[in-house]
Amino acid sequence: MMSENRVKIGIIGVGSISHVHIQAYKQLPNVELVAACDINAERAEKVAKQYGIPHVYADYNEMFKEVELDGVSVCTWNNGHAPATIAALKAGVNVLCEKPLALNAQEAQAMVDTAENTGKLLMVGFVRRFGENAQFLKSIIEQGELGKIYYAKTGCIRRCGNPGGWFSDKKRSGGGPLIDLGVHIIDLVWFLMGKPKAVSAVGSTFNYIGSRSHIKGISWYKSADYSEYNDVEDSAVAMVKFDNGATVFVETSWTQNIKNDQLYLELYGSKAGATLEPELQIMGEKDGYLVDWAPKMDASKSSVQVMFNREIAHFVDCILNGTPCLSPGADGLEIMKILDAIYKSAETGKEVAIR
Ligand SMILES: NC(=O)c1ccc[n+]([C@@H]2O[C@H](COP(=O)([O-])OP(=O)(O)OC[C@H]3O[C@@H](n4cnc5c(N)ncnc54)[C@H](O)[C@@H]3O)[C@@H](O)[C@H]2O)c1
Structure with missing residues (x-):
């Protein structure tokens, strides 16, 4: 798992906004981008190749079985946020989930509860x-x-x-x-x-x-x-x-x-x-x-990229150093x-x- 001061990161959903996440992770010396996942397998391959990400998946459950991750960015359509986040947390992986946290408060509550039960971090991407x-x-x-x-x-x-x-x-x-x-x-x-x-x-x-x-x-x-x-x-x-x-x-x-x-x-x-x-x-x-x-x-x-850089640096800092999260899942629920x-x-x- 997490070596002393490095984190292994996966990206779930590699459409438009994922590029901004990936570029932000790329700037951090203590991050290793290890897996890209998208139901559009061709897109996942293409993005992985573009950024030199070694593992590619069309199903995040497979990804959680096969690679060790410390954190994921969930950048899917909104209906993918709750299932992907819950699967990640249950696999022992910390999550930065894009906004809105879920389709509705009921799903968001289940995500926040899972984070509590697993003791893993759920951060919501309130980048502003x-x-x-x-x-x-x-x-x-x-x-x-x-x-x-x-x-x-x-x-x-x-x-x-x-x-x-x-x-x-x-x-x-x-x-x-x-x-x-x-x-x-x-x-x-x-x-x-x-x-x-x-x-x-x-x-x-x-x-x-x-x-x-x-x-x-x-x-x-x-x-x-x-x-x-x-x-x-x-x-x-x-x-x-x-x-x-x-x-x-x-x-x-x-x-x-x-x-x-x-x-x-x-x-x-x-x-x-x-x-x-x-x-x-x-x-x-x-x-x-x-x-x-x-x-x-x-x-x-x-600027948008700078805000994302700061958000993602904070997510990594929370994982590595236990820094209190500025944008916790509970806020996404409210x-x-x-x-x-x-x-x-x-x-x-x-x-x-x-x-
Ligand atoms: N923070 C911001 O300012 C900001 C800006 C844009 C988008 N977003 C959010 O980011 C998310 C993605 O938006 P986008 O514009 O990148 O959309 P997009 O359509 O460009 O990309 C979404 C990708 O997710 C993939 N996907 C969908 N369901 C999946 C699943 N279950 N597993 C794996 N991959 C899956 C799709 O195939 C697609 O490639 C949305 O929730 C959106 O609200 C946030």
Whole structure:
């Protein structure tokens, strides 16, 4: 098993995001990438060859039988997260599972329980927590700079950005932009607010536009195995309430008739407010004046690859040194409870309590 200061890593699901994981592992001197697994055996072979990964599998159960691993990245479709994670944990392997943790809270609970029972680490890939900008903001919030954060609003809205394939096939994804994009921004707000207990959600989802696969003249991110099949929401809007009285508004879309795509994240506190997106800024008071300020920070410090590098270095550090995990599976479960409640509220037309 784990030699004193090296870890053996496997990757389950070697589509788009796995490349970012692999590149991050490659930068770490104490990591050996030993196995790649994908139900698409040809893709697994190709990726393994590209990165010099010696063992290739189409079935992770075989992989766990044949190679000794200290950790895996689970980068499958969302419906693969729970079964692959549970199989890994039971095989004694630590897991970094991509977001969303699962299709729903019930699956997520089983994953968290298995981690507890096996004593292995389950980390969820809330990569935005690892941005230098998010960590700076988190740190000044913990120092009390914003006072009590009582309200936050966040949105990630695309005019034409349905990735198709498994993403828009509910039985493989669990849902559309809410579970795909909403999961990141809801988590980030919740994390920055200090993880208050969610008590209820009210929300709506809308299905009026569809995949927009007929649109010409522009291109957008499409899943590795694109198809225009679509049975998930175009957009979603929700309000989530917390036991400390704080309230979060969230909106998200893959297709919506808006001029420009938007990404925003705003926190409102009793002493100051802050935005993380579209840019980091703090809005407060000093000596009787309204003051806006921001730290100088290269944008590249929070680029996607850099955030993943930091996330994956942390996963390896947790495995090697038992460092407390900044993004534990239990947090993924709490976010799944919020997402479930929003979907249920959209279905029933009622506010839904979160236990
Ligand atoms: N953190 C982020 O910012 C971020 C960004 C993109 C994707 N993701 C997440 O990563 C995951 C993968 O997304 P993607 O864009 O790479 O999708 P993708 O379709 O490009 O790749 C998924 C791969 O998983 C394989 N796969 C599916 N089920 C499997 C199973 N049971 N065993 C082995 N392989 C299996 C598929 O064949 C495919 O090659 C999703 O959960 C997604 O939400 C996270």
